Amino acid sequence: MDLDLTKDELEFREEVRDFLRTSLPDYVRDGAKRTPGVFVEPDIGLVWHRILNDKGWVAYHWPEDCGGTGWTPMQRYIFEKECAVAGAPALSVLGLRLVGPVICAFGTQEQKDRFLPAIRAGTDYWCQGYSEPQSGSDLASLRTRARRDGDDYVVDGTKIWTTHAHHANWIFCLVRTDGEVKKQAGISFLLIPMEQPGVTVTPIITMAGDHEVNQVFLDAARTSVDNRIGEEGQGWTIAKFLLENERGGSFHAPRLIRAIDHLEQLAGVAPSGHNGPLGGDIQIATRIAKLRLEAEALETTELRILADIAKGRPAGPQTSLVKLLSSEIHQRIDGLAMDLHGYDGLQLPTIRPLYGNEAPAPVGDEDAQVAAARYLNSRAWTVFGGSSEVQKNIIAKTVLRL
Amino acid sequence: MNFDLDEGQVMARDSIARFLGPVDVAARHATRRQAGGYSRDRWRQLADLGLIAFAAPEAMGGMGGTMVDLALVAEALGKGLAIDPWLENGVLPIRLAAAAGDAALVGELLAGECFASVAFAEPGRRYETDAAGTKADGDQVAGAKTFVLGAPLADTLLVTLAGGKLAKIASDAAGVVRQDYPVIDGSNAATIDLHRAPAEILNLPRAAFDRAIGDVRLLAAAEMLGLAQTMFDDTLAYVGERQQFGAAIGSFQALQHRLVECYAALEQARSMVLRTAMLDPTTDDAHWPRIAAGAKAFVGEAATKIGLEAVQMHGGMGQTDELAIGHALKRVMLLDKLFGDQDHCLRSYARAA
Numbered sequence: 024m025d026l027d028l029t030k031d032e033l034e035f036r037e038e039v040r041d042f043l044r045t046s047l048p049d050y051v052r053d054g055a056k057r058t059p060g061v062f063v064e065p066d067i068g069l070v071w072h073r074i075l076n077d078k079g080w081v082a083y084h085w086p087e088d089c090g091g092t093g094w095t096p097m098q099r100y101i102f103e104k105e106c107a108v109a110g111a112p113a114l115s116v117l118g119l120r121l122v123g124p125v126i127c128a129f130g131t132q133e134q135k136d137r138f139l140p141a142i143r144a145g146t147d148y149w150c151q152g153y154s155e156p157q158s159g160s161d162l163a164s165l166r167t168r169a170r171r172d173g174d175d176y177v178v179d180g181t182k183i184w185t186t187h188a189h190h191a192n193w194i195f196c197l198v199r200t201d202g203e204v205k206k207q208a209g210i211s212f213l214l215i216p217m218e219q220p221g222v223t224v225t226p227i228i229t230m231a232g233d234h235e236v237n238q239v240f241l242d243a244a245r246t247s248v249d250n251r252i253g254e255e256g257q258g259w260t261i262a263k264f265l266l267e268n269e270r271g272g273s274f275h276a277p278r279l280i281r282a283i284d285h286l287e288q289l290a291g292v293a294p295s296g297h298n299g300p301l302g303g304d305i306q307i308a309t310r311i312a313k314l315r316l317e318a319e320a321l322e323t324t325e326l327r328i329l330a331d332i333a334k335g336r337p338a339g340p341q342t343s344l345v346k347l348l349s350s351e352i353h354q355r356i357d358g359l360a361m362d363l364h365g366y367d368g369l370q371l372p373t374i375r376p377l378y379g380n381e382a383p384a385p386v387g388d389e390d391a392q393v394a395a396a397r398y399l400n401s402r403a404w405t406v407f408g409g410s411s412e413v414q415k416n417i418i419a420k421t422v423l424r425l
Numbered sequence: 426m427n428f429d430l431d432e433g434q435v436m437a438r439d440s441i442a443r444f445l446g447p448v449d450v451a452a453r454h455a456t457r458r459q460a461g462g463y464s465r466d467r468w469r470q471l472a473d474l475g476l477i478a479f480a481a482p483e484a485m486g487g488m489g490g491t492m493v494d495l496a497l498v499a500e501a502l503g504k505g506l507a508i509d510p511w512l513e514n515g516v517l518p519i520r521l522a523a524a525a526g527d528a529a530l531v532g533e534l535l536a537g538e539c540f541a542s543v544a545f546a547e548p549g550r551r552y553e554t555d556a557a558g559t560k561a562d563g564d565q566v567a568g569a570k571t572f573v574l575g576a577p578l579a580d581t582l583l584v585t586l587a588g589g590k591l592a593k594i595a596s597d598a599a600g601v602v603r604q605d606y607p608v609i610d611g612s613n614a615a616t617i618d619l620h621r622a623p624a625e626i627l628n629l630p631r632a633a634f635d636r637a638i639g640d641v642r643l644l645a646a647a648e649m650l651g652l653a654q655t656m657f658d659d660t661l662a663y664v665g666e667r668q669q670f671g672a673a674i675g676s677f678q679a680l681q682h683r684l685v686e687c688y689a690a691l692e693q694a695r696s697m698v699l700r701t702a703m704l705d706p707t708t709d710d711a712h713w714p715r716i717a718a719g720a721k722a723f724v725g726e727a728a729t730k731i732g733l734e735a736v737q738m739h740g741g742m743g744q745t746d747e748l749a750i751g752h753a754l755k756r757v758m759l760l761d762k763l764f765g766d767q768d769h770c771l772r773s774y775a776r777a778a
Binding site for chain 1: 426693697704
């Protein structure tokens with residue numbers, strides 16, 4: 024039992040570090056740092072996306088015959104850790120991590136040829152039509168209906184919490200194609216072009232004042248039958264495959280540990296107001312210490328799961344455990360950041376973005392400017408991709424067999 | 426990177442499981458009723474298994490186990506709810522004897538011939554591990570010690586002294602005044618007053634002592650991990666069997682979600698123990714006690730939570746002294762404070778980070 028990297032892995036790590044040193048633009052790193060949302064806006068994200076694609080690394084987790092890199096799980100981990108340490112932005116998961124792997128696994132050759140290159144190139148931008156106003160945690164109760172009309176489906180209904188729908192030209196949707204069978208069995212997985220009269224996007228402004236999510240209205244929206252992934256009625260199987268990728272597709276701990284390092288540095292210089300730096304206060308120091316222990320344990324938990332995957336064992340419900348733990352650590356980090364910034368943490372600029380020439384001047388430390396927005400946005404961690412309560416239901420059923 | 430056990434580790438784990446057998450609460454009560462709360466015969470059996478030798482360096486006749494090896498032993502002992510004071514009367518004395526260069530004592534200890542207790546804690550100094558008020562004058566020692574685990578059974582007392590010394594004192598020597606008392610896991614401890622007690626004085630450099638404290642902190646965490654696993658397993662089985670309101674109580678979401686929280690805490694605790702043990706070879710000795718302190722605080726919190734939930738979910742039966750979970754919880758409570766409680770260890774870790 025050891026944590027050692029092999030010679031090849033160490034060489035790979037050097038290659039990744041060199042690449043990040045030479046290829047990650049400062050303004051992209053700065054934009055990532057000053058983005059309160061879960062992932063960056065396309066103005067920053069697509070820049071990094073295309074740099075990665077030029078290197079052949081943007082879809083590193085896809086199967087090789089779909090344009091993946093053929094990396095081992097350990098190489099993926101090294102890559103993600105180095106990206107986190109370097110402050111590279113978290114890219115939109117919607118194309119690369121959600122619909123991409125679905126098309127790789129369930130798509131026809133024609134669908135792969137049509138959609139995968141455009142995801143890798145960043146020319147198609149995707150959003151996800153899963154939740155509906157009346158179907159949140161109970162996703163299988165969804166009501167958006169699709170009926171056949173010749174070689175098309177005609178889709179009616181509405182999708183909500185649709186991240187970056189206002190940037191997207193495609194939406195992948197769970198729709199009901201059969202109302203007569205058990206609710207899971209009547210669901211199909213459709214790809215629908217956004218640029219058509221039947222699709223309307225309405226912004227939803229979150230507590231932080233961010234426009235990340237939307238409601239999407241589908242009124243006789245049309246898509247070709249060729250844009251159905253899998254068979255009619257196979258949508259729920261695909262949905263579960265996708266959700267496992269959403270929950271467990273990437274490593275969380277490296278970014279969390281980096282954020283804690285950052286808080287610790289901040290506490291080391293931020294004045295306590297009475298006697299030395301804030302980090303000298305034992306209450307603050309032990310809060311940071313507890314978070315660090317939790318995040319370091321999570322890193323090892325992720326590595327244990329990785330070791331299983333490397334041996335060909337399925338990760339399965341373990342992804343729910345990581346989702347549960349990482350979401351809570353995220354929120355605790357953002358809570359501690361708010362506390363470290365004191366009054367300055369309460370500023371909540373109404374202008375976006377908070378990077379670039381138009382950004383407002385921060386009050387106090389520049390990190391303080393995003394602290395409140397990030398804290399508020401980060402409430403979503405325990406809701407999206409299946410709420411913490413849903414993850415607990417899954418673990419209770421599939422791991423604990425209750 | 427690899428998380429697999431090697432052949433020797435699997436053998437050690439399996440032989441410990443065979444030695445301990447299924448938890449027998451009646452037998453535990455009987456052992457605790459014996460003088461000193463434990464059996465020297467059983468201690469020799471433990472030594473015959475090689476479990477004490479595991480913790481001693483090869484150069485002194487031991488088996489030179491790595492921290493991963495030792496953590497797995499501690500975990501297996503916890504999982505089987507061992508009544509044996511392997512950590513406090515096996516690992517700790519042998520580590521200190523080895524650090525002080527007393528090969529003869531190491532040999533007696535690893536064979537199980539000599540049973541030693543380490544007197545490190547001092548009244549009024551809470552969890553500070555270094556000695557302040559116990560001092561040697563020539564080859565005589567004066568001072569006061571408390572919470573000396575296993576003292577009623579000990580042949581030899583290893584007494585930490587101010588100024589980087591360790592005194593080896595026969596427990597029946599003149600000037601040793603011992604007050605025995607039972608502690609929470611059913612074992613016995615003592616307060617010890619030393620009035621010019623005759624001793625052999627060994628050098629025990631502060632750094633070597635701190636290193637040993639780091640080792641036993643991590644192993645306390647590993648034993649708590651095993652105990653937590655057992656408490657969790659027992660509880661999971663119980664909620665599947667216990668019927669109320671016409672259903673197994675494990676079908677109720679209020680309990681399911683809390684059990685998932687316990688499961689998550691358990692997996693995180695396991696990760697912490699393994700990670701810390703694996704970090705040992707690349708961690709410098711000065712940093713080690715604090716890393717181990719962090720691990721112990723983290724695992725202590727998890728094991729305590731799991732233990733209290735186990736008792737709660739077992740309802741009325743959980744309040745009795747007849748279930749393994751209660752015995753496991755009491756051992757966790759001892760280990761959680763041994764070599765520093767969560768607050769103390771977290772402070773130590775925070776200063777190091």
